[in-house]
Amino acid sequence: DADVTQTPRNRITKTGKRIMLECSQTKGHDRMYWYRQDPGLGLRLIYYSFDVKDINKGEISDGYSVSRQAQAKFSLSLESAIPNQTALYFCATSEAGTDYEQYFGPGTRLTVT
Amino acid sequence: QKEVEQDPGPLSVPEGAIVSLNCTYSNSAFQYFMWYRQYSRKGPELLMYTYSSGNKEDGRFTAQVDKSSKYISLFIRDSQPSDSATYLCAMSETNAGKSTFGDGTTLTVKP
Secondary structure (H helix, E strand, O other), X not given: OOOEEEEOOEEEEOOOOOEEEEEEEOOOOOEEEEXXXXXXXXXXXXXXXXXXXXXXXXXXXXXXXXXXXXXXXXXXXXXXXXXXXXXXXXXXXXXXOOOOOOEEOOOEEEEEX | OOOEEEOOOOEEEEXXXXXXXXXXXXXXXXXXXXXXXXXXXXXXXXXXXXXXXXXXXXXXXXXXXXXXXXXXXXXXXXXXXXXXXXXXXXXXXOOOOOOEEOOOEEEEEEO
């Protein structure tokens, strides 16, 4: 079984809808991350969490919110989706002190029409 | 200007060629330098990392870091079709808790 799972894997939604992307991990890592990937733009950090009570904004947090429900679960929400949020979204985890080694989930392809 | 700039590619080489992938950066505080490989429709996976300056070798892969020039490279020897993927460089400061990624270079190795 995969160590980092993301649901859904694909989602099409309409402008203005609220949508939640979920991430679960069985690696026992404290740190979790949400990234967005657009063609030719690499990975951009949206939010990251050091533990359940420590959540930090990344470089592109506007329009997004997160919830760390447990050590193993980190959710990303788009409160009112817009077309330029169409992208591939990745969740990742790492151990404290080894942030250079991140483990990524399979990604969620989100399309906002 | 971005903190991390990566040669854009795409790159297409014949099987057996030596491949050089490169990134430059502007943040002197970066101490960890990583290379991730991402196959189509998959999440990135860590290929190798280097701490501070120097070289690191792992099989056919060699990572080089030149902090004086703020330049890092990944060399692939005897490239194989299975090496066809997007390669992302990434960098982080010690204890920063996060990494900054380049935009990626897509490599195709033709049989």
